[in-house]
Each structure stands twice: as structure tokens, then as C-alpha cells.
Amino acid sequence: MVAVGFVGLGDMGSRMVPHLLRANHRVSVFDVVPGRIDAMTALGAVGADSPAAAARDADVVISAVMSADIPGAHLGEGGILAGMRPGAALAVLSTTTPAMLQSLASQMPAGVHLVDAPLIGGVRYASEAALTVLLAGSDDATALAEPILDAFGQVVRVGPLGSGVAYKLITNVVVMAAEAGLREALDLADVLGASYQTTLDLLARGPMAAVVKRALDRDNPRALRDSAVDFDVLLAAGGEDNLPISAAGRRRLWAATEATSPPPVFVDLTSHATALPRFRNEPGRGQAGEPGLHGE
Amino acid sequence: MVAVGFVGLGDMGSRMVPHLLRANHRVSVFDVVPGRIDAMTALGAVGADSPAAAARDADVVISAVMSADIPGAHLGEGGILAGMRPGAALAVLSTTTPAMLQSLASQMPAGVHLVDAPLIGGVRYASEAALTVLLAGSDDATALAEPILDAFGQVVRVGPLGSGVAYKLITNVVVMAAEAGLREALDLADVLGASYQTTLDLLARGPMAAVVKRALDRDNPRALRDSAVDFDVLLAAGGEDNLPISAAGRRRLWAATEATSPPPVFVDLTSHATALPRFRNEPGRGQAGEPGLHGE
Structure with a gap:
């Protein structure tokens, strides 16, 4: 049994803590949303009233907050760093910049x-404890963290501190280009008066089948705003000049996020509500099961 | 046995004609490159000295030329249209605009x-006769063409004339965003000083595995210039304003095409020769098997 602190109980963290509990670790949890703490204590975790409190006495602290929340969760009097003891390890799971x-x-x-x-x-x-964890840091530090992170799926050591987020951002470029490209393909369907359903059916036949399947997988939802924020982090790390495809994808995802209220989950990228403004209000376009091309 | 004319014996056409011959059709072939005709007559096709001659007496004419070559192959005295007889069908396989x-x-x-x-x-x-053919046109016309096109894989009827190329362009948006995104991911690897090999290994673990596998498949090569030209066709049909991700992808692919001489086949998108100019001449960066991140 290891004493684990866990800060950040959002979409990901709330699904990861149960694996630590099942592995018989003692898990102390914190989130800025109290209800999220309650959901975890109901499963056997111990609630804490600050990131520092969750980190206190822990052998390993895991933080799974959004990149923009890292300073708030880690620094200052109530932050994780203030609570940690010498010899302990902190694992930052966030998609952030080097x-x-x-x-x-x-x-x-x-x-x-x-x-x-x-x-x-x-x-x-x-x-499903089927994540790939890109573990990066010194040998001493990774040796402390790996047996805990192991509960979440497969751990791959990629190099020195910072290389985890570097490779995460690098692989994100392709995944997010494909996801934003899916939205752009549906934009072209609107331009050409074609059917969303036929588009998705055809894409599911080719090398993009896995991307389409993932976008339509209601058991694997993702807030569209989170994807847009991930693009922000990516561009902050890599630079707009170096990453023009990502820069265009970021603009399109923010436009899709702001097109609907509340912002859609990612699966809804395939809906007409996230179309370009001039197509969004044309009834009958871009609907599943639509008859097909017009004007022939 | 059906009399088939086939114009355009490039990477695709030269691999499709043999399936027609195996199905015991009489195939009359033309290409602007004489050696390509010879390769097909060696397999049993009949050589023609113009597109019109290849089309003469054919029940079905197939044209598989690049979009920019369509007017030259089809129009004028020696063009396909001039050779065709009433009751025959012309199937245009090109990725072109509606x-x-x-x-x-x-x-x-x-x-x-x-x-x-x-x-x-x-x-x-x-x-492998495993193509998906997006067949579009009137009922009479598709009925004539389908039994012949059937030799190339699976035929999917998608709607009236023009809807085939429309759906081809629409699905191209995602495929090409992913392919150009793969190049951009490697650009970010250069920015962050990371290894191409580790990047490709990690991408092969996720939803983009099929895209990476395809990019690295030396049995499925594609001239990089052809991909760039396909982007040109896509933007011509959809408009730069509607398709900013594709527009950025097009610019990146043309930059990659022009970075090396002769232009690389698509598989070489993963090589350092197609990197951004300022990284291209830095020895040791972006090489497979490279130690990894610098400066830690």
C-alpha cells in the first residue's frame, strides 16, 4: 500500500482514482468542485480541503488538472508543492507545455x-485502465512513480523531464488535425450540399475509420472546449508560424465551441450545430439521412 | 466480354487494366507516355494512338488522368469524346471538381x-482490386458502368453526376489533414528537439495508427506532388475561406514537395528532408533512432 495524493477529479481523474483504490492504495483527493470529492470518498478515497492537504504524507502525488490550472493547484500556500515531503514524487499528468x-x-x-x-x-x-502513460523524468523519480501509474494502463518511458508533454503535444498535432479536419470535411459537405451521414459512412471505410469511430463514440466523450484549449497549449508550445495546420484547426474548434450553448461535447462536432455560420441556419442541410447532393 | 477503352496508365491505371484483362474484356489503352502503353499491351491490351482511338468502338470508356489533364484527354479532335459512339458510357475516375x-x-x-x-x-x-469506387450518375449510365468498375473493388453508388467527386473531395479533407498533420507533428518534433522515430512509434499506438501505417507503407507509394495537386483541386472546389485547415495543409505539402529534388514519394514525408527549412540542415535532428530530447 502506498499513500497517494490525487488532485484534479475531472473527466479523467474521476475515472482513474477508482483503479488506485482497487489496487489498495490509500488515496487522498482534492478538486475545486466539492461534489467531485464526495463522489470519490463514496468509493473509499479520503477527502482533502486543499491540494496541499491531499499531498501531505503522500508517497506519490498525482495531478490531473487542465494546463491553465497548474499554477493554482501547485503553487502558493495551499498548493501541492507546499504539502509535499522530501523523498516523495509528484507526477503531472496534464497536457501542458515543456x-x-x-x-x-x-x-x-x-x-x-x-x-x-x-x-x-x-x-x-x-x-478501462487502458491509457498509455508517457512517463518522463530522472531514473529515481520515474522509479517512484511508475508502480502507481501502472494502474492506469501501459507506461512508456520516453526520456528526461519534459519529454512526456513534448511527445504528447507532438502526437496531439496529428490527432487534432484529424479531428478538426473531420469538422472541415463536414464544412465542405455543406459547401457542396452533401449529406453528413454519407460522409461519415464513407470515412468509416478508409484509413480514418478509427478517428470517425472515436468521434462518434458516446462512451468516450470529450468537452469540445477542452479540445480547443488543448490546441491553445499546443500553439503556445510550438508557435503559430511552425504549426499553421494546428493554428487553423484551433480557430475552427473555437468557432465550433462558441457556436452552441452549452458548448458541445466532441461527438457533436459531427452535428450541424457546429457548422460554419452561413450554413448553420439552413434547415435540412447537413442532416443525417438527408437525400444527398442538390442541384443536379 | 465488353469492349473497354482506358485512358491514363499512371500509378493507378496501370494497376487497374490487368483486372479488366483478367475479366476477359477487350481493353484498348492510351497514355501520353508510350512506354506505359507498351507495358499494358504486353499483358494483352490493345494500344491506341490517341484518346479518341482508345474510345472508338468501346462500350465503356474509363479515364484515370489527373484533374489538370482532363480537358486535354477528353476534348478536341483526338479526345475521348470525339471517339465515343452513342449508347456508350464514359466513367471519369479522376479526383476533380464538380x-x-x-x-x-x-x-x-x-x-x-x-x-x-x-x-x-x-x-x-x-x-489488389480492393478499391472503393464512388459511382455517381443517372441510373442508365451507372448501370452500364458498374459491371466494369466492379473489377476494381467495391462500387458504392452515392448519387447524381458530380456527387462522386464531391464525396471524394469531402473525405479527402480528413485524410489529407491527417497526412499533412503527420508532417506538422514532425515539425513540432524538430521545434522541441524530439525524435521522429519515437513520434512515429507513439502515433502507431493510437487512433492514428492506420494513417501512420499507410504513410510508411512502401507498397502503397504516392508521389508527394500528387498529394499536393489533390489539395489544389480540393481548394478549387471548396474555397480557401471555407477550408483553412486544408489551405494550410496544401501550403505545407507544396513546401515539402519543393524541398527535395526529385520530389519525394509520400512515404518520405516522414523524413528529415521535408522538414521546415531552418531545421532541414541541422544534422542529427529528426533522425530515426536519435537519442531524444535535448537540453534537459
Whole structure:
């Protein structure tokens, strides 16, 4: 049994804590939303009233917050770093920039180890303990974290501190280009007066089948805004000039996010509600089962 | 036995004609490159000295030329249309614009049927008769063409004339965003000083596995310039304003095409020769088996 602190009980974290409990670890949890803590204590976790409290006495602390929330969760009086004891390890699972990791590294208390361990796979994979964990850091630090992170799926060691998020961002470029490209394909369907359903059926026959399946998988939802935010992190790390396809994808995902209220989950990228504004209000276009091309 | 004319014996056409010969059709072939005709007559096809001659007496004419070559192959004295007899059908397999199809339709001789039948799948699929053919046109026209096109894989009827190329372009958006996104992921690897090999290994674990596998499949090569040209056709049909991700992808693929001489086949998109200019001449970066991230 290891004492684990877990901060960030969102879509991913809330599905990961149960695996730690099943492995008989003692898990102390914190989230800014109290209801999320209650859901975990009902399963056997111990609630904490701050990130520092969740980190106190832990051998390994796991943080799974959004990139923008990293400073708030880790720094200051109530932050994770303030609670950690020498010899313990902190694993940051967030999709963030190498620069953010380095900034955190420069503020670590003496004797506390830091690894980055971003995740590949969505909530379905988190539920099924089938994530790929990109573990990065010194040998000492990764040796402490790996037996715990192992509960979430397969751990792949990729290099020194920061290389986890680097490879996560790099692989995100392709995944997100494909996801945003799916929205752009449906935009072209609107331009040409074609059917969304036929488009998705045809895409499911080719090399993009896995991408379409994932986009339509209601057991693997993802807030569209989270995908847009991930694009922001990607561009912050790589630069717009270097990543013009991602920059265009980011703009399209933000437009889709802002097109509907509440913002759609990712699966709804395939709905007409996220179309370009001039097509959005044309009834009968872009509907599943629509007859097909017009004007022939 | 049906009399078939076949014009355009490039990467795809040269792999499709043998299936027609095996089905015991009489196949009359033409290409602007004489050696390509010889390769097919060696298998039992009949050589013709113009597109019109290949089309003469044919029940079904198939054209598989690049979009830009459609006017030259089809129009004028020696063009396909000039050779066709009433009651015959012309199937255009090119990835072209709906507008080009409509232009061709407006110039068809009386009584000659036109379908569009673009292909999903690369040369590996053409060799294995495993293409998906998106067949579009009137009932009469598709009925004439389908038994012949059937030799190339699975025929899917998608709607009226022009809808074949429309759906081909629509599905191309996602496929090409993913392919150009793969190049952009490697660009980010260069920015962050990461390894191409690790990047490709990690991508092969996720939903993009099929895309990576296809990009690395040396039995399914594709001239990078052809992919760039397909982007040109896509943007011509859909408009840059509607398709900003594709527009960025097109620019990146043309940059990659022009970075090396001769232009690389698609598989080489994963090589350092197609990197952004400022990284291209840095020895040791972006090489397979490279140690990994720098500066930790």
C-alpha cells in the first residue's frame, strides 16, 4: 500500500482514482468542485480541503488538472508543492507545455521528485485502465512513480523531464488535425450540399475509420472546449508560424465551441450545430439521412 | 466480354487494366507516355494512338488522368469524346471538381452517358482490386458502368453526376489533414528537439495508427506532388475561406514537395528532408533512432 495524493477529479481523474483504490492504495483527493470529492470518498478515497492537504504524507502525488490550472493547484500556500515531503514524487499528468514543466521544476521543494506523465487515450480508456502513460523524468523519480501509474494502463518511458508533454503535444498535432479536419470535411459537405451521414459512412471505410469511430463514440466523450484549449497549449508550445495546420484547426474548434450553448461535447462536432455560420441556419442541410447532393 | 477503352496508365491505371484483362474484356489503352502503353499491351491490351482511338468502338470508356489533364484527354479532335459512339458510357475516375464534371457533361456527344467514379484507396488497393469506387450518375449510365468498375473493388453508388467527386473531395479533407498533420507533428518534433522515430512509434499506438501505417507503407507509394495537386483541386472546389485547415495543409505539402529534388514519394514525408527549412540542415535532428530530447 502506498499513500497517494490525487488532485484534479475531472473527466479523467474521476475515472482513474477508482483503479488506485482497487489496487489498495490509500488515496487522498482534492478538486475545486466539492461534489467531485464526495463522489470519490463514496468509493473509499479520503477527502482533502486543499491540494496541499491531499499531498501531505503522500508517497506519490498525482495531478490531473487542465494546463491553465497548474499554477493554482501547485503553487502558493495551499498548493501541492507546499504539502509535499522530501523523498516523495509528484507526477503531472496534464497536457501542458515543456516550459510550464520547467517552471514547476524550478520551484520544487528540496528532495521532492518531479515527473511528467501525460496520457494518451480518452475517458473510455481511463475507465478501462487502458491509457498509455508517457512517463518522463530522472531514473529515481520515474522509479517512484511508475508502480502507481501502472494502474492506469501501459507506461512508456520516453526520456528526461519534459519529454512526456513534448511527445504528447507532438502526437496531439496529428490527432487534432484529424479531428478538426473531420469538422472541415463536414464544412465542405455543406459547401457542396452533401449529406453528413454519407460522409461519415464513407470515412468509416478508409484509413480514418478509427478517428470517425472515436468521434462518434458516446462512451468516450470529450468537452469540445477542452479540445480547443488543448490546441491553445499546443500553439503556445510550438508557435503559430511552425504549426499553421494546428493554428487553423484551433480557430475552427473555437468557432465550433462558441457556436452552441452549452458548448458541445466532441461527438457533436459531427452535428450541424457546429457548422460554419452561413450554413448553420439552413434547415435540412447537413442532416443525417438527408437525400444527398442538390442541384443536379 | 465488353469492349473497354482506358485512358491514363499512371500509378493507378496501370494497376487497374490487368483486372479488366483478367475479366476477359477487350481493353484498348492510351497514355501520353508510350512506354506505359507498351507495358499494358504486353499483358494483352490493345494500344491506341490517341484518346479518341482508345474510345472508338468501346462500350465503356474509363479515364484515370489527373484533374489538370482532363480537358486535354477528353476534348478536341483526338479526345475521348470525339471517339465515343452513342449508347456508350464514359466513367471519369479522376479526383476533380464538380465544376469540371459539369463542364464535361455539357460537351458530351448525343447519346453518350457520363458517370463520375473516383477512387478511395491507393496503389496497393488498386493492385489488389480492393478499391472503393464512388459511382455517381443517372441510373442508365451507372448501370452500364458498374459491371466494369466492379473489377476494381467495391462500387458504392452515392448519387447524381458530380456527387462522386464531391464525396471524394469531402473525405479527402480528413485524410489529407491527417497526412499533412503527420508532417506538422514532425515539425513540432524538430521545434522541441524530439525524435521522429519515437513520434512515429507513439502515433502507431493510437487512433492514428492506420494513417501512420499507410504513410510508411512502401507498397502503397504516392508521389508527394500528387498529394499536393489533390489539395489544389480540393481548394478549387471548396474555397480557401471555407477550408483553412486544408489551405494550410496544401501550403505545407507544396513546401515539402519543393524541398527535395526529385520530389519525394509520400512515404518520405516522414523524413528529415521535408522538414521546415531552418531545421532541414541541422544534422542529427529528426533522425530515426536519435537519442531524444535535448537540453534537459
